[in-house]
Amino acid sequence: MNWEIVMGLETHVELSTESKIFCSCSTAFGGAPNSQCCPVCMGLPGALPVLNQKVVEYGVKVGLALGCSITPVSRFDRKNYFYPDLPKGYQISQLYAPLCRNGRVEVAGTTIGIHEIHMEEDAGKLYHDPATGETLCDFNRCGVPLLEIVTEPDFRTSEQVVAYLKKLRDSLQYLGVSDGKMEEGSLRCDVNLSVRPVGSDTLGTRTEMKNLGSFQAIARAIQFESQRQISLLERGERVVQETRRFDEEKGETFSMRSKEEARDYRYFPEPDLPPVVLSREYVEGIRENLPELGEAKRRRYAQQYQLPEYDCQMVTSHPALARFFEELLALGTPPKQGTNWIMGEVLGALSERSLSPGQMPMTPKTLARLIALVGEGKLNRNTAVKVFEAVFDTDGDVDEYVAAHGLEQVQDVELVERIVVQVLEENPQSVADYRGGKEKAFGFLVGQTMRKLQGKADPQTVRRLLLERLGQE
Amino acid sequence: MEETNKPVRELSRLARLSLTPQEEEELAGRLEEMVGYLHALSQVEHGAEVEAPSAVPFRPDQVEPSLDGDKLLNQAPQVRDGYVVTPRSVGEGGAE
Numbered sequence: 104m105n106w107e108i109v110m111g112l113e114t115h116v117e118l119s120t121e122s123k124i125f126c127s128c129s130t131a132f133g134g135a136p137n138s139q140c141c142p143v144c145m146g147l148p149g150a151l152p153v154l155n156q157k158v159v160e161y162g163v164k165v166g167l168a169l170g171c172s173i174t175p176v177s178r179f180d181r182k183n184y185f186y187p188d189l190p191k192g193y194q195i196s197q198l199y200a201p202l203c204r205n206g207r208v209e210v211a212g213t214t215i216g217i218h219e220i221h222m223e224e225d226a227g228k229l230y231h232d233p234a235t236g237e238t239l240c241d242f243n244r245c246g247v248p249l250l251e252i253v254t255e256p257d258f259r260t261s262e263q264v265v266a267y268l269k270k271l272r273d274s275l276q277y278l279g280v281s282d283g284k285m286e287e288g289s290l291r292c293d294v295n296l297s298v299r300p301v302g303s304d305t306l307g308t309r310t311e312m313k314n315l316g317s318f319q320a321i322a323r324a325i326q327f328e329s330q331r332q333i334s335l336l337e338r339g340e341r342v343v344q345e346t347r348r349f350d351e352e353k354g355e356t357f358s359m360r361s362k363e364e365a366r367d368y369r370y371f372p373e374p375d376l377p378p379v380v381l382s383r384e385y386v387e388g389i390r391e392n393l394p395e396l397g398e399a400k401r402r403r404y405a406q407q408y409q410l411p412e413y414d415c416q417m418v419t420s421h422p423a424l425a426r427f428f429e430e431l432l433a434l435g436t437p438p439k440q441g442t443n444w445i446m447g448e449v450l451g452a453l454s455e456r457s458l459s460p461g462q463m464p465m466t467p468k469t470l471a472r473l474i475a476l477v478g479e480g481k482l483n484r485n486t487a488v489k490v491f492e493a494v495f496d497t498d499g500d501v502d503e504y505v506a507a508h509g510l511e512q513v514q515d516v517e518l519v520e521r522i523v524v525q526v527l528e529e530n531p532q533s534v535a536d537y538r539g540g541k542e543k544a545f546g547f548l549v550g551q552t553m554r555k556l557q558g559k560a561d562p563q564t565v566r567r568l569l570l571e572r573l574g575q576e
Numbered sequence: 577m578e579e580t581n582k583p584v585r586e587l588s589r590l591a592r593l594s595l596t597p598q599e600e601e602e603l604a605g606r607l608e609e610m611v612g613y614l615h616a617l618s619q620v621e622h623g624a625e626v627e628a629p630s631a632v633p634f635r636p637d638q639v640e641p642s643l644d645g646d647k648l649l650n651q652a653p654q655v656r657d658g659y660v661v662t663p664r665s666v667g668e669g670g671a672e
């Protein structure tokens with residue numbers, strides 16, 4: 104029998120606000136344990152939550168970018184469960200009236216429906232100490248704002264799932280609402296998966312997979328879990344609805360055997376928070392100011408600047424790079440020159456230093472000047488790369504550096520010509536070799552000439568003059 | 577009373593609270609009372625919905641000092657290196 108895999112995704116996005124969702128504690132990483140907590144996020148008696156306006160704004164932005172309709176009056180609910188990562192004993196979330204509904208995203212040639220997006224708070228971090236059998240709780244993450252994005256069960260392949268997540272991450276970064284880093288947990292994805300015979304339109308029993316920390320893990324987990332379910336059904340057994348955890352090392356999913364009652368969340372409306380009432384003007388104001396997202400930029404760059412698809416992909420891979428590229432263009436850099444430098448030297452320098460594009464020390468102005476000097480024939484490409492390396496970390500002054508190190512390209516063709524003659528005289532053997540058909544000898548002569556000119560000549564001019572002379576005699 | 581005692585026992589077990597029979601009895605009584613209030617609320621006619629407040633002030637996204645760490649940790653029965661210590665729990669938990 105042929106089987107079809109049916110999947111839906113629940114993705115938690117950690118929003119990059121300064122403060123928590125319902126209190127003014129910092130969301131910064133790396134604080135001492137339990138140093139970013141207050142009576143509100145600890146649920147101490149008498150403390151009242153107040154909603155952070157940035158969380159609403161970010162939620163609406165994401166909703167609009169994913170084609171959702173924004174709920175005019177949305178509400179918060181309490182999701183009750185007993186676990187030490189949640190000192191309040193409940194999580195404030197949205198069940199009955201989530202912020203956004205009914206979106207759609209085009210991904211890898213298919214349409215993925217967005218069921219809803221809701222706002223909620225994160226829980227604390229637990230560390231299990233196997234030596235003592237104790238659990239250590241750090242509540243700093245309690246109350247950090249999250250968006251949960253729930254799709255319809257529209258995925259059929261792991262390629263679609265990964266493409267969706269990459270597109271989502273891209274959108275989050277361009278919207279500036281989250282760094283979208285899966286490795287660091289700011290993008291967490293649960294996959295609901297079931298299988299059914301091809302052609303059937305009823306859904307099979309699904310399992311939910313958690314702890315998927317990378318695109319690769321997701322693809323492997325889907326592969327394993329779908330095979331597991333198919334084997335069960337083919338043996339005439341049944342799939343049990345449950346939560347399963349993916350073990351990266353073994354490449355297998357296993358049951359978390361969570362107790363039945365832990366699933367009984369006893370949701371009820373949050374009495375301490377008023378409904379979130381959003382006017383049409385507010386929503387439309389956000390819609391009008393949505394930034395151009397990665398995909399739109401890629402299309403525009405290809406059309407407007409006739410750039411290869413690969414270049415467009417590379418320079419839009421991070422919003423900071425796209426911004427850098429656009430600023431280069433505004434400073435007069437030819438588009439193809441801009442992408443060449445970004446894809447080559449800039450990305451190379453960033454990766455050597457383990458920096459993200461957002462941490463780039465060099466300003467577009469500096470690189471634009473460097474590219475302009477090459478364009479004007481004042482620096483050759485090789486020298487320019489050396490200057491780039493020298494000024495990258497400090498965003499140093501290109502003109503000053505070139506002047507201080509005497510790197511300006513020799514513009515004097517007569518001087519280059521004199522040196523060429525000299526080199527040919529000093530290396531009669533190489534000249535003879537070249538004339539005898541040894542191509543390599545020509546490279547040697549170019550090298551000798553460049554050396555005498557301290558690398559400051561235009562290699563093209565040197566080649567041309569050498570060829571002229573060698574042809575003459 | 578037995579009917580209301582059952583959820584109280586179940587919840588106290590989940591919350592890792594050990595209640596004396598007297599405490600159980602007292603809590604069950606209070607729970608009963610609260611269910612009574614909710615019953616009264618459910619009698620309210622539909623359409624009697626409270627008007628949504630028009631302009632609810634949100635909080636600006638600004639960081640204010642948190643609670644002094646010691647003040648918080650003093651509330652916890654057991655602390656180690658700044659962490660609150662609890663017995664190891666079943667399952668994985670976490671926000672979902």
Ligand SMILES: [Zn+2]
Nearest residue numbers: 126128141144
């Ligand atoms: Zn707080």
